[in-house]
Structures are given as C-alpha cells and as structure tokens.
Amino acid sequence: MALLEVPLLEVPLLEVEDLSVEFPTRRGVLKALDRVSFTIETGEVLGVVGESGAGKSLTGAAIIGLLERPGRIAGGRILLSGRRIDNLPQDELRRIRGRRIGAIFQDPLTTLNPLYTVGRQLAETMQVHLGLPDAEARRRAVSWLEQVGIPAPAERVGAYPHEFSGGMRQRVVIALALCAEPELVIADEPTTALDVSIQAQIITLLRRLAREHGTAVMLITHDMGVIAETADRVAVMYAGRIVELGPVQRVIRHPAHPYTEGLMASIPTLEGRPGGRPGGRLCRLRQIEGAMPRLSAIPPGCPFSPRCPKVFARCTEVRPELMAAGETEAACWLYAPALAEAAHG
Amino acid sequence: MADSPAPLFEAEHVTRVFDVSGPWLQRITSGEKRRSLRAVDDVSFSMSKGTTLSLVGESGCGKSTMARMAVGLYAPSRGKIRFEGEPLSAARADARLRRRMNMIFQDPYASLNPRWRVSRIIAEPIRAFGLLRSAREIAARVGELLLQVGLQPSDGEKFPHEFSGGQRQRISIARALSSEPEFLVCDEPTSALDVSVQAQILNLMRDLQRRLDLTYLFISHNLAVVRHMSDRLGVMYLGRVVEIGPADEVFSAPLHPYTRMLLDAIPDLSMSGRSRTPVAGEVPSPIAPPPGCTFHPRCPLANERCRHERPEYTLSGAMLVACHAVAEGRRAA
Numbered sequence: 001m002a003l004l005e006v007p008l009l010e011v012p013l014l015e016v017e018d019l020s021v022e023f024p025t026r027r028g029v030l031k032a033l034d035r036v037s038f039t040i041e042t043g044e045v046l047g048v049v050g051e052s053g054a055g056k057s058l059t060g061a062a063i064i065g066l067l068e069r070p071g072r073i074a075g076g077r078i079l080l081s082g083r084r085i086d087n088l089p090q091d092e093l094r095r096i097r098g099r100r101i102g103a104i105f106q107d108p109l110t111t112l113n114p115l116y117t118v119g120r121q122l123a124e125t126m127q128v129h130l131g132l133p134d135a136e137a138r139r140r141a142v143s144w145l146e147q148v149g150i151p152a153p154a155e156r157v158g159a160y161p162h163e164f165s166g167g168m169r170q171r172v173v174i175a176l177a178l179c180a181e182p183e184l185v186i187a188d189e190p191t192t193a194l195d196v197s198i199q200a201q202i203i204t205l206l207r208r209l210a211r212e213h214g215t216a217v218m219l220i221t222h223d224m225g226v227i228a229e230t231a232d233r234v235a236v237m238y239a240g241r242i243v244e245l246g247p248v249q250r251v252i253r254h255p256a257h258p259y260t261e262g263l264m265a266s267i268p269t270l271e272g273r274p275g276g277r278p279g280g281r282l283c284r285l286r287q288i289e290g291a292m293p294r295l296s297a298i299p300p301g302c303p304f305s306p307r308c309p310k311v312f313a314r315c316t317e318v319r320p321e322l323m324a325a326g327e328t329e330a331a332c333w334l335y336a337p338a339l340a341e342a343a344h345g
Numbered sequence: 346m347a348d349s350p351a352p353l354f355e356a357e358h359v360t361r362v363f364d365v366s367g368p369w370l371q372r373i374t375s376g377e378k379r380r381s382l383r384a385v386d387d388v389s390f391s392m393s394k395g396t397t398l399s400l401v402g403e404s405g406c407g408k409s410t411m412a413r414m415a416v417g418l419y420a421p422s423r424g425k426i427r428f429e430g431e432p433l434s435a436a437r438a439d440a441r442l443r444r445r446m447n448m449i450f451q452d453p454y455a456s457l458n459p460r461w462r463v464s465r466i467i468a469e470p471i472r473a474f475g476l477l478r479s480a481r482e483i484a485a486r487v488g489e490l491l492l493q494v495g496l497q498p499s500d501g502e503k504f505p506h507e508f509s510g511g512q513r514q515r516i517s518i519a520r521a522l523s524s525e526p527e528f529l530v531c532d533e534p535t536s537a538l539d540v541s542v543q544a545q546i547l548n549l550m551r552d553l554q555r556r557l558d559l560t561y562l563f564i565s566h567n568l569a570v571v572r573h574m575s576d577r578l579g580v581m582y583l584g585r586v587v588e589i590g591p592a593d594e595v596f597s598a599p600l601h602p603y604t605r606m607l608l609d610a611i612p613d614l615s616m617s618g619r620s621r622t623p624v625a626g627e628v629p630s631p632i633a634p635p636p637g638c639t640f641h642p643r644c645p646l647a648n649e650r651c652r653h654e655r656p657e658y659t660l661s662g663a664m665l666v667a668c669h670a671v672a673e674g675r676r677a678a
Binding site (some may be wrong): 043051052165166168173195196197199200203222223224225226228229252262263264266267268269270284285286287288289291292 | 403542543544573612627
C-alpha cells in the first residue's frame with residue numbers, strides 16, 4: 001500500500017499557485033490576495049508575516065476552504081500532495097479539513113466547544129477522521145493531553161474548556177489540531193492571545209510536536225520574534241502579495257525587499273540587532289513613513305512604491321514578481337539586473 | 346537621593362483592592378464569602394521630571410490599575426500618591442493640578458469619540474481647563490498640536506474613522522498634549538499597532554519627551570518596546586513590583602528570577618536558532634495568590650522560606666528587589 005502512495009514525481013506537500021481572493025463590494029471588487037504563490041514541504045515550518053490587512057490570515061483561510069463570504073477565490077490553484085483542493089465540493093473538503101489539514105486559531109475559547117468535555121472533542125475528532133473505536137479514541141485522547149503537557153491528563157480529560165486557563169486551552173487546541181495526524185497544520189496567530197511566558201511554552205510545544213509527527217506547519221503571525229524561533233522559511237506579505245520569501249535567517253539578517261528591511265529595522269529588540277546595530281534607549285527606531293494602502297486604493301506597480309525609499313520609475317508602473325535576490329526571493333525591481341543598472345545610471 | 350531634585354511623581358505603599366464578590370443575593374443564598382482582589386499590592390516608586398519609568402508584567406499583574414491610579418482615575422485603597430509633593434486626592438478638586446497630567450490609552454479606536462471632528466476632540470481639554478478663550482486661538486493651537494504629532498492642520502476637519510490606527514494614536518497624543526501636561530501615563534500605547542507604525546509612534550513619543558521635557562509612566566507587556574523607552578524599569582508580578590531599577594541594569598543583569606524568566610522567554614529576533622528553556626507554569630489567580638512570595642510556585646530557586654514569608658525589598662546596587670533568594674545570595678541548586 002505504501003508503495004502505491006508514493007508519488008511518481010517529488011511534489012511539495014502544499015502548492016499555492018497564483019492564488020487570488022477578492023471581495024465584491026458596492027464600490028467595486030477588492031482584491032485582498034493578488035497572485036500569491038508558495039510551497040510548503042513535508043515537515044517544514046513556513047512562517048507568514050505581515051501587518052494587519054496584509055492578507056496572511058486570508059491565505060490560511062483560503063487553503064482550508066474557510067473563506068468568509070462574500071470573499072471568493074478569484075484565480076489560481078491550491079494543491080495538496082499534487083491534487084487540487086480549491087475546487088472540491090464542500091463534503092470532500094470537510095474530509096480533508098481536520099484529517100489532512102489541521103487548524104489552530106488565535107482564540108482558543110472560540111475554537112473549543114464549550115458544551116463538550118475536551119476528552120470528548122478529542123475522541124470524536126479521532127473517531128471521525130481516523131475511524132478509531134470508542135475505547136481506543138478515549139485512550140488516545142488522554143495520551144494527547146499528556147503530549148501537550150497538561151498535568152494529570154487522565155483526570156483533566158473529563159473537564160470542560162472553561163475549566164482550563166488560556167495557555168492550557170491553547171494546548172488542548174494544539175492537541176485537537178494534531179490528533180487526526182494531519183500532514184499540514186495552519187496555525188493562525190496561535191500565541192497572540194497569550195502572555196509572554198506562556199507564548200514561549202506554546203511555541204516550543206508546537207515546534208516539538210510538528211517535528212515528532214513530521215507535520216508541516218504554516219505559521220501565520222505578526223510577531224517576527226516567533227517566526228525567528230520557529231520557522232524554516234518565511235514569506236513576508238504586504239497589501240495582499242508576497243514581497244519576500246526565503247530562509248528565515250537570511251530574511252532576518254539580510255532582507256532583500258525594502259519593505260522587509262524597513263520592517264526588521266522598526267522592530268525594537270532586547271539585545272543588539274543581528275546586524276550589529278545597538279539596541280536600547282540610545283538608538284532611534286527606523287520607521288517606515290506612511291501606512292499600508294487600503295485594498296480600495298492599491299497603487300499600480302509595486303504596492304510598496306509610495307513608501308519605498310529606493311523607488312524608481314519602473315516601480316510605479318509595472319508590478320514586480322518574485323525574483324531571485326541573493327539567497328531569498330523578492331518582488332522588487334531592484335533585483336532585475338538590467339533595470340537596477342538603469343535606475344542607478 | 347538627598348541632593349537629587351524633588352521627584353515629580355511619587356507612589357508610596359500604594360495598594361488597590363477590588364471587591365469581586367458575587368451578587369448580594371447569591372452570597373446570601375449560597376453562603377459565599379466576600380472576595381477581594383488585590384490588584385496592586387504595596388507599590389512604591391518615584392519619578393523625576395523628564396524621565397520615563399516603565400512598568401512591565403503579564404496580564405493581571407496590576408500595571409494598568411497602577412496607571413489609572415497614577416492619573417487619579419482610581420483612588421488607592423491604601424497608600425499615597427503625590428504629584429510635586431501634593432497628594433493626588435487633591436487633584437480631583439484642583440483643575441490646575443489635573444491639567445498637568447494626562448493619559449494615552451491602548452486602543453485608538455475606542456478612545457476617540459467617533460462623532461466628533463478631530464479638532465473638537467483635541468480642543469476639548471483646552472476648553473475644559475479654560476486655557477484659551479477665543480475660537481481663533483483654540484483653532485491655531487489645535488493646528489499647532491496636529492503639526493507637532495506629524496499630522497496636518499487640515500486633518501482637524503476629519504472624523505476619526507478617516508484615519509488609520511497609527512494616525513489615530515497620533516490624535517490621542519495630540520489630545521493628551523493639548524492641556525500642556527508635564528506628566529503622561531501611557532497604557533500600552535502601541536500594542537494595538539503594527540510594528541512599522543509602532544516605530545513611528547515610539548519615535549514621536551521620544552521626540553516629544555525631549556522637546557517638551559515630559560515625564561512618562563509607560564505601561565507595557567512588551568519588554569523590547571520598554572527597553573527602547575525607559576530610564577527606569579519596574580517589573581510587576583501579581584500586584585507587586587518585584588524588581589525596580591535603572592532600565593539598563595535590569596536588562597543587562599536582572600536579579601529577580603521572574604525578570605530573568607521573562608527576559609529568557611521572549612521570542613526575539615536576535616535569539617533565532619537558540620533553543621530556549623520554556624518556563625513552567627502560569628500566573629496564578631490574583632484572587633487567591635500563593636502565600637509567601639507569590640512567584641514561588643514557578644520559581645526555580647524557591648525554598649521553604651519563600652513558601653511562607655513574603656519577601657521585603659533589598660537594595661542591591663541601584664536595584665530594589667523583593668526576593669529571598671537574591672537577598673540570601675542563593676543560587677540554582
């Protein structure tokens with residue numbers, strides 16, 4: 001059986017190709033995602049960062065088929081192990097969701113059903129998706145609670161969500177997302193609602209479990225620190241597009257896109273900056289002037305061009321696609337060799 | 346201390362207790378006792394003019410309650426708050442004293458009246474304190490304030506919804522500055538903002554501080570932001586300040602185990618690749634805090650004494666620390 005499942009060609013676990021999402025409104029169609037493309041390999045952690053409204057959560061929602069109306073996929077494809085999932089009927093999609101793609105959301109209280117014990121929610125998920133018998137599902141529910149570090153799991157399995165603290169609830173949510181042994185977990189701001197000391201516990205847990213179970217993770221957050229510690233690669237989003245994509249260390253230390261560069265420099269850090277600039281009170285934070293454009297007023301060409309310190313004529317006319325920029329990829333005309341020369345000369 | 350100028354702001358053994366009992370009828374029928382929550386517990390600090398003191402801590406540590414007491418929105422249950430030597434309780438009656446302090450709130454969406462034009466929002470303190478009389482003077486002052494926070498005088502004609510989060514926070518700052526205060530309490534002023542905008546606001550606040558010789562009491566859960574803003578830093582845990590001292594020292598050589606844990610726990614860009622030691626446990630309920638040192642259930646250095654005896658402050662260099670282990674020079678076993 002295992003032999004039959006091996007794909008003929010090496011395909012990534014998740015492929016997103018030119019994904020566009022739009023929202024029809026009275027004032028016209030708003031393009032919330034504009035030709036977003038990336039892949040996630042088996043067992044990889046891909047971080048997705050961006051400021052509010054950049055489209056990071058929307059990307060996650062589109063992949064699990066939970067776009068809120070009237071939002072709709074307007075173009076592109078989403079493939080899981082080489083098979084398209086963006087055009088599946090709802091019932092098939094539901095089988096994939098939970099079984100092959102798990103989800104962790106920001107607020108653990110709304111993810112859990114307040115009327116069922118956490119044990120029942122875990123057991124039911126495993127019965128539905130893995131077809132486990134009752135007793136086995138319950139046994140595994142206890143083991144999952146133990147794996148996510150809930151003390152006295154055998155007793156806590158009968159407790160209701162409200163009986164857990166915020167951090168413990170988020171652990172239950174992680175157990176719930178992983179218990180059906182999905183290949184991919186989409187974690188949307190999993191630590192944002194938690195206190196800093198708890199955040200660290202949750203990140204460590206998520207990273208450890210993903211590694212142990214070989215689960216790929218798409219980690220959506222606005223917190224670059226979380227990405228730095230957890231992700232293998234990172235996609236930086238701006239105004240509905242990916243503006244930079246690359247290995248997390250490269251993107252943090254040597255950002256290629258002017259937006260990423262500005263973003264990194266504007267984050268206050270505890271110690272000195274990776275680049276060697278001093279931190280602390282004496283240094284003035286770099287700031288990016290202005291704000292991200294609204295969806296209704298995205299400028300032509302590069303959406304960052306009105307705020308970009310390195311803008312030149314081409315930027316305001318033609319949209320740049322992701323192109324090789326050192327060890328990362330950036331959607332920036334600075335990295336189109338012929339053009340950059342023209343800009344300087 | 347004797348030769349330093351008198352502090353602008355002092356809190357002395359300030360405690361605030363909230364009544365969190367159930368409704369009266371429920372207490373009668375179920376025989377429940379009254380319950381109280383000690384949000385701020387015996388906190389003392391002082392600030393001199395033109396400096397920034399930050400209070401950091403996790404949710405429920407009492408930092409926002411302390412902020413509200415500092416501007417007189419809550420009265421302390423015990424202890425004294427003084428502003429230039431005068432008790433703050435007098436400020437309620439004394440508009441001249443009240444004018445000199447103001448507050449910037451966390452949520453720039455909730456803290457501006459959506460039905461008022463920006464110019465009216467900013468002018469309100471000017472009118473309320475009767476600082477300027479004629480409409481023309483007020484309009485000129487509002488325009489000046491808008492320029493000061495990096496907006497245009499013409500923006501005064503707009504309504505708050507026409508602005509982004511960062512711009513709204515600028516409006517809040519302009520409003521806070523309109524009564525020409527010396528002391529500003531900033532409760533998480535940037536935590537609702539995106540990082541690139543956060544940098545704009547933090548830079549603006551520091552520029553204004555330098556230009557107008559402002560004193561900030563800065564409340565935040567984000568240690569990196571605090572690192573950027575503070576001269577002095579107090580770390581709060583369950584209502585108490587567990588460690589307070591010059592910010593540079595607290596960051597470079599933290600003494601209290603909780604401070605060390607916080608600094609270790611925070612995901613930071615420069616920590617990439619390093620594996621962390623996650624902290625065990627969570628903040629206990631402030632309604633039933635643990636006896637002795639409230640941090641002992643999570644503390645790696647805790648012993649019998651910590652479980653029973655509440656630690657008092659010891660002076661270590663320039664830092665005040667409430668920890669038995671630090672006082673005894675106890676180290677990790």
